[in-house]
Amino acid sequence: MRLSQFHLHTEKETPAEAELISHKLMLKAGMIRKLAAGIYTWSPLGLRVLRKVEAVVREEMDAAGAIELLMPSIQPRELWEETGRWEKFGGQLLKIRDRKDAEYAYGPTHEEVITDFARQELASYKQLPVTFYQVQAKFRDEIRPRFGVMRAREFLMKDAYSFDVDAEGMARSYDRMYAAYTRIFTRLGLRFRAVLADSGAIGGDASQEFHVLADSGEDAIAWSDTGNEGDPAGYAANVETARAAAPGPRPASAEDMRSIATPTQKTCEAVAELMGIPLARTVKSVAVMGHDGEGREQFVLVLVRGDHEANEVKLAKVAGLGDYRMATEAEILAHLGSDPGFLGPIAPAKPVRVVADVEVAAMADFVVGANRPGEHIAGVNWGRDLPEPDTVADVRSVVEGDRAGDGGTLRIMRGIEVGHIFQLGPKYAEAMGCTVLDAAGKAAVPLMGCYGIGVSRIVAAAIEQNHDQAGILWPEAMAPWTVAVCVINPKNDPAVATAAAALHDELAARGIDVVLDDRGLRPGPMFADMELIGIPHRVVVSARGLEAGSFEYRARNAAEAESLDREALLARLAG
Amino acid sequence: MRLSQFHLHTEKETPAEAELISHKLMLKAGMIRKLAAGIYTWSPLGLRVLRKVEAVVREEMDAAGAIELLMPSIQPRELWEETGRWEKFGGQLLKIRDRKDAEYAYGPTHEEVITDFARQELASYKQLPVTFYQVQAKFRDEIRPRFGVMRAREFLMKDAYSFDVDAEGMARSYDRMYAAYTRIFTRLGLRFRAVLADSGAIGGDASQEFHVLADSGEDAIAWSDTGNEGDPAGYAANVETARAAAPGPRPASAEDMRSIATPTQKTCEAVAELMGIPLARTVKSVAVMGHDGEGREQFVLVLVRGDHEANEVKLAKVAGLGDYRMATEAEILAHLGSDPGFLGPIAPAKPVRVVADVEVAAMADFVVGANRPGEHIAGVNWGRDLPEPDTVADVRSVVEGDRAGDGGTLRIMRGIEVGHIFQLGPKYAEAMGCTVLDAAGKAAVPLMGCYGIGVSRIVAAAIEQNHDQAGILWPEAMAPWTVAVCVINPKNDPAVATAAAALHDELAARGIDVVLDDRGLRPGPMFADMELIGIPHRVVVSARGLEAGSFEYRARNAAEAESLDREALLARLAG
Structure with a gap:
């Protein structure tokens, strides 16, 4: 290629509107140009990089036995009604009416369409296992599109879907995709990590995310140092879902309960400093509103160690907290008789449900708010000073230095999610009446997996990981x-x-x-x-x-x- | 490739819902599967063919010096307002509102987006000439999507856009694309013909269509036999716009005007048969409503020879007929005092504008309706029996056997339009304020061309042209x-x-x-x-x-x- 025959258009100035370095550099290098919020044209230079990523993805999909097809971007509402996702998917679904007032969506993902294809094309277990994939523009109507192609609304995605007769087959298909993804990111020359993940709105049983490691990454990921950065063999998970090793047994109590004057100390940090004790001896009370067994709103006090944070994803998995929200000051006052700042589980104004993190449930002689202004209580012990918690669950985010379940120590780093693989199980096939005849001649619901790679996001993620003062440092496989x-x-x-x-x-x-x-x-x-x-x-x-x-x-x-x-x-x- | 590792799904029965043979065969071979009206999934088999076409198109675009980029499918309304096409493009434009109520369209074509790109990226004549292209899904909300991927709503298109400093440059860029298109269809192994075409809604100065020849084609194309089917050197044009050689001078009159009783003869064919004269001696009157110079509705009588048909595209180019419609029976009665069936230009009830086809203007001793039931008038002559026509224009469709302007004879065949190239001139760049500095340092509007290939339609067109009782006969370059x-x-x-x-x-x-x-x-x-x-x-x-x-x-x-x-x-x- 002669550059005089190409269209290269770099900018001298660094664009001011961009926050992320990848966004700045892609604009400065003239790789992309904004058409509308979250909608970008890929210039000839940008497209060369995008196509190189696409080619590696396609080669590894083919090598893994996945079969390429091409589904439409425009999908009819009726299919999404079958799975209930027309409503449930939320505002990210770009809904469209055609000239005949029929409703469609611009596909943000294709579980419904591939399941519709499968229920027409797959009749017998002999056709399984099979994995289909495509590389295609998707649209997700983000509330706040930003960071250029990192969080664009229209973006290029590789999505794959596997169909198997049983759980072992589904796991094998999943493992094959896991291996293919590992080869893809390795060939692209990126430092990355596969981590356990929450299945979120897609649903299903098991899922893992692939993250490109970069300090600017939106996600925190935790990994056990039984592996190491070069050889991520040990436990690794998104902090959304990562678990530490279970705590040891609760020690015996050694202190009497006593009041501590904390006139201005409204945080665990301030109380611990005043008392000269480790933050880990204090307990933080978080007041939320969930629902009781009858579906009525219920005030819930969530307890986590003073040096920990409650984890939204984990909290939402506790019975009654599926759609929890933070309690208001008025609700706190009504249930605990206290302002925020001095909350605690002891002697609430009304009976409240207490959800204790597993670490808190294993504490003795701890410090909590007194539900009275300017006062905390120290030397608190379960059973003696307050009832055992109503619920004990892992509801906190892991932190650097936690013990991992595999015996290592958890380290935290930042990542950019570029791939996500799921074992879906029967969820979509069942909802859409997709069955195949099994070896015994009976109709069986195939078990599905789905596997996504953000092809266009990889380009930005690679830049976040590989740049210097002068610009981009492409890994060879991705360079224009x-x-x-x-x-x-x-x-x-x-x-x-x-x-x-x-x-x-x-x-x-x-x-x-x-x-x-x-x-x-x-x-x-x-x-x-x-x-x-x-x-x-x-x-x-x-x-x-x-x-x-x-x-x-x-x-x-x-x-x-x-x-x-x-x-x-x-x-x-x-x- | 081992077929046991592929997903091939052929049908035993020929699907009843399909009309065209290509649609039947693509369904039977399992190449496509309908998702919604005019929206299809390309199965693994179908996609192999589609990709082969795409690869040939891409190679020839690259070889012609065109530079690939990738524009978004979702385009903001504001751009389309700049060219006035948000309204003018009509119902085929799929309009979309996002969650913030901003308006967009799913791109049916990309003149606005590429011109927006160009006005930001092109600053100097030194960057010209340049031709950009992309291969991308387009959406046109057809009223009656049908024939499978032949007239789908979502389809795959290659669209290219050239920018030049002057008309000679634009013509050179256009010629380069013409040559590339010729190579593409030649390499694909298709019998095809390039023909002059109407520019239609895209606008501009010159345009040509590429047609795959097939008896089932929706378009009629006329070609002069100075060339031949294997070497289409002579004049060739879509019948929408094709012109015959100008008629010779009007002969002298040899007959007196006389009334003919035609009690049941309401068509030229019936009258000619009754009189025992050639159909070409009769004149057909077509009553339409246009507008006069002040914009008021105007009744117009269009005259074409009895063996000819009025041509909608040509008629719409006559002054005052830009948006003509057929007249109603009441309007005909009011202006001519006659029912349809015996219309004519002689002695109308009110004065009417007469638009005569050039062939009619050159006739003597012809037969027209008498504006009285059951009566025609023969031996009619211009000037003597009725005034010379208000307008003389080429308003009829050519027919097989017409003399061509290049001295040959026109032949008609059917074609499927698979490509269309246009010289747009300044139309879009001017409307959108796209300029470059010319050699003298002055702002100049670049002249554009645009060039489309219906990649997915080519697949269906190839089948229309190449099939037998047993199925498809792929040209080697397109075979799966x-x-x-x-x-x-x-x-x-x-x-x-x-x-x-x-x-x-x-x-x-x-x-x-x-x-x-x-x-x-x-x-x-x-x-x-x-x-x-x-x-x-x-x-x-x-x-x-x-x-x-x-x-x-x-x-x-x-x-x-x-x-x-x-x-x-x-x-x-x-x-």
């Missing part, structure tokens, strides 16, 4: 071109232009994805462009170099350029 | 696989299975797109499937053949199979 041949002063020096073109052609003939920067820019702007757009290898062809029989070579991530003769250069680039 | 290796009784005869697999692997290693039918079907159903899905070359591996050291080979379009040894087979398939 692997090698840039830069020509110094081609218009005034035909011999240099000819030599550069010859080098370009030779590299291209060897199967290297090379671009010739023959635009005639001065070296400064030319090199700045190549660094900004992240080409992994740069070769400079100049009159001086030609005289000396050498080329100036510099790897994008190297501090210095080096002078190489032709053979050494070719050897370097072949590696 | 080029060669099918069919194994007889593989489960009971491991040696046959092994030999077939070896042949498959050898062909694959030679770069041939081969499928091994290892499903274990009986020969009848297996061969029927391979014929239905249109594989160009079939090789049968059987125990008897192996003993004889031969393979049974049959080309899809050959009447008979032949027995070939390994060398001869490889030579045949390499060709």
